[in-house]
Amino acid sequence: MAEVNKDLVIDTLRKVRGPDLEGDLISRNMVSDVFIADGKVYFSISVPSERAEELEPMRQAAERAVKAIPGVKGALVTLTADRKAGAAAATKPATVPPQSPGNSHAGHSHAGHSHAGHSHGAQGGRAQKAGVPGVGAIIAVASGKGGVGKSTTAVNLALGLMANGLKVGLLDADIYGPSVPRLLKISGRPKQIDNRIIVPMENYGLKSMSIGYLVDEDAAMIWRGPMVQSAILQMLREVAWGELDVLIVDMPPGTGDAQLTMAQQVPLAGAVIVSTPQDLALIDARKGIAMFKKVEVPLLGIIENMSYFLAPDTGKRYDIFGHGGARAEAERIGVPFLGEVPLTMEIREKSDAGTPVVVADPDGAAAEVYKGIARQVWEQLAGRRARPAPSIVFE
Numbered sequence: 201m202a203e204v205n206k207d208l209v210i211d212t213l214r215k216v217r218g219p220d221l222e223g224d225l226i227s228r229n230m231v232s233d234v235f236i237a238d239g240k241v242y243f244s245i246s247v248p249s250e251r252a253e254e255l256e257p258m259r260q261a262a263e264r265a266v267k268a269i270p271g272v273k274g275a276l277v278t279l280t281a282d283r284k285a286g287a288a289a290a291t292k293p294a295t296v297p298p299q300s301p302g303n304s305h306a307g308h309s310h311a312g313h314s315h316a317g318h319s320h321g322a323q324g325g326r327a328q329k330a331g332v333p334g335v336g337a338i339i340a341v342a343s344g345k346g347g348v349g350k351s352t353t354a355v356n357l358a359l360g361l362m363a364n365g366l367k368v369g370l371l372d373a374d375i376y377g378p379s380v381p382r383l384l385k386i387s388g389r390p391k392q393i394d395n396r397i398i399v400p401m402e403n404y405g406l407k408s409m410s411i412g413y414l415v416d417e418d419a420a421m422i423w424r425g426p427m428v429q430s431a432i433l434q435m436l437r438e439v440a441w442g443e444l445d446v447l448i449v450d451m452p453p454g455t456g457d458a459q460l461t462m463a464q465q466v467p468l469a470g471a472v473i474v475s476t477p478q479d480l481a482l483i484d485a486r487k488g489i490a491m492f493k494k495v496e497v498p499l500l501g502i503i504e505n506m507s508y509f510l511a512p513d514t515g516k517r518y519d520i521f522g523h524g525g526a527r528a529e530a531e532r533i534g535v536p537f538l539g540e541v542p543l544t545m546e547i548r549e550k551s552d553a554g555t556p557v558v559v560a561d562p563d564g565a566a567a568e569v570y571k572g573i574a575r576q577v578w579e580q581l582a583g584r585r586a587r588p589a590p591s592i593v594f595e
């Protein structure tokens with residue numbers, strides 16, 4: 201089969217119309233450098249940020265056109281904000297005011313009171329937010345929109361915390377598109393105790409719970425608001441988690457009612473927001489941040505995913521996706537920046553094979569990145585606790 205090359209991709213993109221059907225993506229100079237690795241094509245298209253939603257079909261058209269090139273195994277096309285055109289949007293005040301260092305949320309968060317004694321239930325916390333017996337801190341991993349790599353990040357973060365010596369569990373709260381069974385290569389049904397309490401599934405030493413363990417993936421399930429909530433709360437409370445330092449919750453993508461209710465009903469010690477570097481994703485990330493602020497969940501920080509592209513052959517770094525946006529935005533709005541994860545074939549392929557990179561190649565560069573982020577998360581959490589964190593020695 202013919203080798204895919206950049207020229208072929210560029211020629212194809214000459215056939216994709218630009219906004220307002222004027223010219224094409226190439227003549228209008230909207231396409232970033234094009235990268236090809238293992239037959240997969242990566243590039244971004246810059247658009248005025250205020251037109252992002254409207255131009256989504258153009259992004260899809262470009263992705264489709266490139267995928268149709270013989271020999272192309274996949275394409276990842278993202279929209280990135282054209283800074284000049286998007287200047288008006290970019291200067292809008294942040295939705296979220298800077299977080300003051302003396303933020304006292306930790307005082308009434310679950311983590312603030314429960315770890316040391318492994319308190320059972322809600323004593324000392326807010327009455328309506330019953331905790332999970334034995335679980336020290338519950339941390340939500342969220343994103344303002346789908347497809348930013350939230351689940352991949354949540355799984356590797358959980359394993360990264362484990363690699364740092366903590367007892368960790370993972371709850372897949374994405375009822376509509378559970379990806380944890382696949383990411384952890386777990387199949388089969390969990391056992392139940394007394395027909396009620398579910399024993400979490402375990403792989404790589406990580407206990408996990410997902411709706412995917414309970415229903416068939418292809419079962420056409422139509423979930424409605426109240427069902428989603430009760431399913432999540434059941435997976436949280438009616439599961440024999442045992443003693444855990446941290447339970448990571450892979451939240452559903454977006455900031456709708458389901459997410460809000462979840463944030464209101466579960467005693468979250470903190471939230472981590474996953475964003476891609478594009479300004480557009482950051483606008484979505486800000487919605488996520490605003491949501492947690494609204495329900496007084498402390499923000500542990502932002503992780504920038506697919507931050508830069510690491511060429512598999514040379515190991516050279518390319519900042520094709522407007523890298524650095526998340527760090528700058530985090531600094532601007534006073535939210536800690538937890539780290540950046542590169543876009544690599546290794547992360548994708550290991551995830552897709554159900555062997556997350558932190559366990560597949562524990563001493564590799566990608567695993568180190570996740571372990572470092574895990575330390576940052578733990579430190580942020582410790583910093584917000586009323587009591588000192590248990591003494592975990594990081595390396």
Ligand SMILES: Nc1ncnc2c1ncn2[C@@H]1O[C@H](COP(=O)(O)OP(=O)(O)OP(=O)(O)O)[C@@H](O)[C@H]1O
Pocket residue numbers: 343345346347348349350351352353374377379453505506541542543544545547548549551552
């Ligand atoms: N750093 C990365 N490098 C390469 N591929 C990545 C990286 N992070 C995630 N991916 C890939 O991107 C795709 C989307 O990731 P994932 O399913 O984790 O996203 P998500 O935000 O949870 O998606 P959704 O919101 O749709 O559930 C997957 O194929 C995953 O392997």
